[in-house]
Amino acid sequence: MYLPSLIMILVASGVMPVLGNMSTQPLISNSIRESNDFTEPTPFYEALAKALKKRKTKIENICPPSDPVSKRILEEYGAIFVADKKVTPPPVCVFTTEEQVTRFQDAAGFEADVFGFDEVELQPEALKKLNKARAEAQKEGLDITPRDGAEAARRNYEDSVRLWNSRFEPALDYWLAQGRLTAEQVARLRSLPLSQQVAEVLELEKTGIYFSKDLSKSILYSIAAPGASQHIAMLAFDVNEFENPRVREILAKHGWFQTVLSDLPHFTFLGLKEKDLPKHGLRSVEINGQVFWIPNVPAVHPGLDK
Numbered sequence: 001m002y003l004p005s006l007i008m009i010l011v012a013s014g015v016m017p018v019l020g021n022m023s024t025q026p027l028i029s030n031s032i033r034e035s036n037d038f039t040e041p042t043p044f045y046e047a048l049a050k051a052l053k054k055r056k057t058k059i060e061n062i063c064p065p066s067d068p069v070s071k072r073i074l075e076e077y078g079a080i081f082v083a084d085k086k087v088t089p090p091p092v093c094v095f096t097t098e099e100q101v102t103r104f105q106d107a108a109g110f111e112a113d114v115f116g117f118d119e120v121e122l123q124p125e126a127l128k129k130l131n132k133a134r135a136e137a138q139k140e141g142l143d144i145t146p147r148d149g150a151e152a153a154r155r156n157y158e159d160s161v162r163l164w165n166s167r168f169e170p171a172l173d174y175w176l177a178q179g180r181l182t183a184e185q186v187a188r189l190r191s192l193p194l195s196q197q198v199a200e201v202l203e204l205e206k207t208g209i210y211f212s213k214d215l216s217k218s219i220l221y222s223i224a225a226p227g228a229s230q231h232i233a234m235l236a237f238d239v240n241e242f243e244n245p246r247v248r249e250i251l252a253k254h255g256w257f258q259t260v261l262s263d264l265p266h267f268t269f270l271g272l273k274e275k276d277l278p279k280h281g282l283r284s285v286e287i288n289g290q291v292f293w294i295p296n297v298p299a300v301h302p303g304l305d306k
């Protein structure tokens with residue numbers, strides 16, 4: 001047997017820890033495997049520093065590493081910060097007001113297109129490449145359509161807060177009913193300012209009190225933290241046809257990749273060639289046949305490690 005595939009089987013079966021040129025990260029699931037089909041990825045922070053320098057900024061300005069929440073958000077959703085220079089990543093990891101989001105979106109610019117009955121908005125280069133991918137899919141009798149209408153693409157700050165609450169609120173009710181949170185804790189969590197709410201949710205998740213839609217994993221794999229969505233950056237598109245491998249292949253060919261672990265319909269526009277992603281600090285992780293390109297950092301993936 002070809003040695004790398006033997007290693008892959010041992011790794012996938014949990015017999016052997018992931019090591020060597022694959023990653024030093026501990027094995028996180030039987031269905032998750034690190035890929036060694038690509039070249040050794042550059043460390044994310046190294047690639048990020050380079051990308052930000054070209055944009056005349058630095059990490060301290062966008063996402064202070066001393067803040068554990070913004071660090072976590074950067075490591076979960078940060079792929080957009082190493083995107084091609086034809087697009088504009090946000091000036092911060094976490095927007096805190098609608099006004100700040102509007103200012104960024106107006107400066108970056110966006111265009112609209114009609115997909116069926118829905119109008120979707122994205123940064124111009126992202127939309128152009130999405131349309132190319134869609135045309136290619138349609139030529140093969142397939143299609144690429146927005147999931148949940150206009151919300152599939154550009155979102156504003158308020159949308160991101162509303163979506164956060166759509167996970168946060170039912171999870172509070174559930175954990176209260178389960179006796180894992182007290183009424184006092186729930187009332188206090190509800191009353192916290194958003195940034196602190198996010199911080200405390202991420203802390204609770206370390207104890208197994210998860211806030212994703214199915215309550216089995218981190219809320220960050222279900223919905224972005226308020227103000228932190230790649231949809232706010234207008235570089236994300238939720239695709240109905242995400243289960244079709246050929247659709248995913250066509251999207252990748254046009255610079256659209258999956259970059260948020262476990263958010264299955266969510267695609268991110270990076271505008272880069274897949275073979276170049278490792279040198280931009282991203283590494284591939286395959287989960288049940290879908291390839292995710294995530295920041296190459298040693299990380300834990302709460303709720304995905306069982």
Ligand SMILES: [Zn+2]
Pocket residue numbers: 231236237238265266267
């Ligand atoms: Zn999405």
